[in-house]
Amino acid sequence: MAKIPTSRVDRLLSSMGYGSRKEMARMAQAGGILLDGADLTDLSQRLAVTPDLPGRLEIDGAPLDPVPGLVVMLNKPLGMTCSHKEEGALVYDVLPLRWQRRDPQISTIGRLDKATSGLLLMTDDGELLHRVISPKRHVRKTYRASLARPLSGKEAALFGSGQLMLEGETKALAPARLEVLSPTEARLSVTEGRYHQVRRMFAAAGNHVEALHRESMGELCLPEDLAPGQWKLLDQEEIARIFR
Template sequence: MTKAPTSRVDKLLSSMAYGSRSEMARLAKAGGIVLDGVELADASARIAVTPDLPKRMQIDGEPLDPLQGMVILLHKPLGMTCSHKEDGPIVYDLLPKRWRGRDPAISTIGRLDKQTSGLLLMTDDGALLHRIISPKRHVEKTYRARLARPLTGNEAAVFASGRLMLEGEEKPLVPAGLEVMSPTEALLTVTEGRYHQVRRMFAAVGNHVEALHRERLGGLTLPDGLAAGQWRLLGTEEISLIFS
């Protein structure tokens, strides 16, 4: 049986952006930290960091935030970016404000551009992030594209050929799958993550993407009931679906 890791209470809460260690010491003395119904007066005490800790610990009367290793599934709305460097609203604004200060920081797993909506994952688990985006993993991503012009009928063969070159690049794309939904709508499944790849692929065959929405990542599908701007935490089984 694997022994649970331990941490000082003040160090744990500081890494979760509740405040500095000295602030956590004062909060503990004021009775603001409760574990299993008992006030923890000493913030320097070490506790076992078990998966059920958020259910057992309260901070100022509220349940403890999720521990490190969380994976967030977000229905990204249009008009938001995944980068802190761009102006305007960013996807991190949709999360609780305190989570912006966590260490390790929460990052998006890959990016969706400002005019693309749909399934976006976020995590503070760096190893998992790199595992998902690694080209060696070939994690599939499926996008629903609405096009400006009707499909001609040869796009599926071109995308599946493994010979399509994007403008400005010297390496052809890995084969991708196209499922035609209507004359101007299709599902495109890719395993790479090149810059604006889906839009550039359709541009390469003489079309233009008017709307783009990511529906699936690996074996994980965006839930029908999750509205744009909403998010939820994924469990272990759901995370494993990404690689199925």
């Protein structure tokens, strides 16, 4: 059985972006921190960091944020960058400001380029991040691609052959699955995450991707009611779908 992590309250709140440990101490002395409905003034005590802690700990009149180990699904809009440092609109901008100060920081699980929309996962769980992106896991990622020219009919065999070599690379791509949706639209499922892979695959087939949208990872699908720019927290059952 995995050992349940514990943390001093002041250290936990500071790592979750609420403020410095001194600021947390001042808040506690002013009655702003409650544990199980009672004032908590001694922030040196240790608490088990379990998923039910937000139901027990209240900070400045609101339940504690999700504890470390959170996973966020974002419907990434076009034009946003998966970066902490670049200029312009960043995917982290849609999250609560306090979450942007968390330590360990929230990072994207893989990336979608500026011109690609759809399902993007973010987490502060480094172990989970590496499990998802590990080539050994073969997590399936499914994209809907709109193309500049009609499909020739040969793409499914080419992509599924396991012999397609992208320009500038020395290792062939793993077999990928193509579903034709219309003469200029297709759904492509890949188990790798090479640089601009889907766009380069269609380029190798003599076509050009005009629009690209990620629909799913494993069996985790982007909900129809999650609008571009909106996000939701995932529960353990939803996280498990990534690996199916």
